[in-house]
Amino acid sequence: MQMSTRTLLVITLATSLGACGSPAVDRQLGYEVDEGGFGGVTRTNSAIMAGEIDATQILSARFASEVPNTITFAFNSATLTPEARQVLAQQANWIRQFPELKFSVYGHTDLVGSNAYNKGLGKRRAQAVVNYFASQGISKSRLQALVSYGETQPAIATEGPEQANRRTVTEVAGFHKRLGPPLNGKYAAVIVRTYIDGATRDHPQNTKLPTQVDPNG
Missing domain, CATH: 3.30.1330.60 (OmpA-like domain)
Known part of the structure; x- marks a missing residue:
């Protein structure tokens, strides 16, 4: 079964983002490795390349x-x-x-x-x-x-x-x-940015520190 770069990238993105879409926001970033999510993506892509699934x-x-x-x-x-x-x-x-x-x-x-x-x-x-x-x-x-x-x-x-x-x-x-x-480099960059943004969240205790003013001018 011939699999194009575009098809494989779409499948990888779809399954990866699905694994990262958990509503449990209190888990540490990267917890998906422990539960096998990324391994599942690899297995899925391997099965697609082998023609076992569509x-x-x-x-x-x-x-x-x-x-x-x-x-x-x-x-x-x-x-x-x-x-x-x-x-x-x-x-x-x-x-x-x-x-x-x-x-x-x-x-x-x-x-x-x-x-x-x-x-x-x-x-x-x-x-x-x-x-x-x-x-x-x-x-x-x-x-x-x-x-x-x-x-x-x-x-x-x-x-x-x-x-x-x-x-x-x-x-x-x-x-x-x-x-x-x-896919060209610009489109791939959009996909990577979307993936990274999806794995990033603001910490509730993050605050912007006030600008320090030097009393000596």
Whole structure:
């Protein structure tokens, strides 16, 4: 399995930052070494290089674990609710952190209505999500052609109205193929800076000392 420098760096960054994202801020910097987090990154990259696991699967799992990947809609509606917009804002923030990735948005409906109508409704729902992402500065070129499952994959098996079935699901679809040559030094520097900043926090007792004035002038 051929693995590009870009792909390997994205996977390394994703898994490393995931290990450093613990809410336990009182632990010492570097505690991840003790719990095996960095070793896990090495094992993951080795498995990817050997073709044992797929990079897209790893990133899809991380996306779904760190942000809600599903929003729901009102009956017979493709309008984003305020609650849905809050979830999509979280998704958009995650998506912006990984410009190498592309995404698919899948539209679903409940089982009320004809299959033809529901496929169109599911597509309109997915398009509403794509339009929202575009309004947040995410290029539509990073979003795959929309796929609507309509009423064929309900989350809850019922023929009546069901909000859980009226949904869209956002997933990592793979790597964006129009980014040009491999990563250059400037882009790598941005990634390193982001990683270091993520491992740095202010100590609560840190205070700025007042400037000392020489009494002798």
